[in-house]
Each structure stands twice: as structure tokens, then as C-alpha cells.
Amino acid sequence: MRLNDLAPEKGQRKSRKRVGRGVASGSGKTAGKGSKGQNCRSGGGVRPGYEGGQMPIHRRLPKRGFKNHFKKTYAIVNVKDLNRFESQAVVDEVALIKSGLVKGDRDGIKVLGNGEVTVPVTVRINHISDSARQKIEAVGGKIEVI
Template sequence: MELYELAPEKGQRKNKKRVGRGVASGNGKTAGRGSKGQNARSGGGVRPGYEGGQMPIHRRLPKRGFKNPFKKIFAIINVKDLNRFEKDAIIDETALVKSGLVKGDRDGIKLLGNGEISVPLTLKIDKVSESARQKIEAAGGKIEEI
């Protein structure tokens, strides 16, 4: 079988309805839009969320909570993730991004103490939990908070 021999099964694909092609086509004259009115016009219809003057649902429902516009989003990594680095390596944000541990937009990186570490490393990082700090220093590593 070759690529050019591939085709959908009979009845799998449906042709687009061609409207406005004369009375005999069955969808001529008003082209399935009915007679007159806002929806019959080109460009007609109402905006999304409009309910004909009734109070729209997005205004009827109560708003809850508070969205802090100054919230900081931190990328989270664990101590166990650092075992992939070589002994005495200097690890900063660029090294973590290059290794694939940190992705996307963020305001900083935080190291948490989940897991164990066996190699001594020097970390230049934004935030560190107390348990992570103890594990890194116990393995002979150093942490510089920036």
C-alpha cells in the first residue's frame, strides 16, 4: 500500500453544503437563513454572551476571591532532580533550563528537599527550603541565594 492509495471509506466524508445557488438547489433564495431579521443579514448576529437584553450570565453569577496582580510564580525543583549533574558543578538558572528541569515563564526558582543527593554541587538559586539546604550542605555542596 502506498500513500496515494489511501482514501477515506465511502460515506466517511460529507461535501460542504453549497448555499445560495438558486431556487432549484433547495438552498437558494434565503440560503437557509430564513426571512429578514438580524441573523439573515451578512455580518449579522449578536456578540458572544449577549442574551437579548437579559442580564448576561457572566454578570449574574457572583465573583469570588481575590486575584493578586503581584503574585510571584516560582518553578519548583527537588533535591533528587539534581543528581543528574556532575560533581562540583555550578548550577544556576541557565543550567536548569538547559537540562530541562525548569520550563516556561517564572519569577524565580525554588529548591525543595524531596529526595536525596549524593554529589556536591554549588547552587545559585532564588529560594531554598530549610530541608533542601541541609541535604545540599551535608553532601558537601554550597548554596548562594540570589
């Protein structure tokens, strides 16, 4: 068997529907789009959420609450997660992203004191809780707030 002998099983691949190829094809003349109106035209159709001129549901429903557009979101790293680093390693934003502990859109990183740390590491980070600071310094680690 060679690469040029490979082919899908019979009935495995379905050919696309060719519309507008005569009345006998079953999809001729109007090409399955019905007759007249916005949806049968080329480039026609309505935007998502359009309800034919009726007041759309996103405008009919009352808006509730408050959304603070200036809120800062921090990526959270617990002290127990620092055990995966080697002794005396420098743990900063780049190291946390590379290890997979931090990902996504964020305004900074905060270390919290959940769990125990056994490895002395140097942490260079934006924010750290008091309990996390005490636990890291208790095992001989250092904290540098940037």
C-alpha cells in the first residue's frame, strides 16, 4: 500500500450540494432560498438579535446592577503551588506563566497563603497576602514586591 492508494471508505465523504443548477436538480431556480424578500437576496439577511422591527429582547428587559469597568482582576496563586519550583528559584510572572499556574487576561498576580510551602524561593510579584509572606519567609524564601 502506498500513500496514493489511500482513500476514504465508500459513503464516508458527502459531496457538497450544488444549488442553482436547473429545475431537475431539485435546488434550481431560487436555489433553495424561497422567493423574494431580504433573506433570498445576495448579501441579504438580518443581524443577530434583529426581531423584524419589534423592540428586541435586549432592549425590552430591564438592566440591573452595576458593572465597574475599572475593576482590576488578579491571577491568584496559592503558596502550595510554589512547591513545584526548585530551591532558590526566582518565581516571577514569566516563571508562573511558563509553569502553567497563570494564564489569561489579568491586571497582576497575587500570592495567597492557602497551603504550605516547603521550598525556599524568591518571589517577585505584584501583590502578596500577609499569611503568604510569613510562610515563604519562614522556610527561608524572599519576597520582592514590584
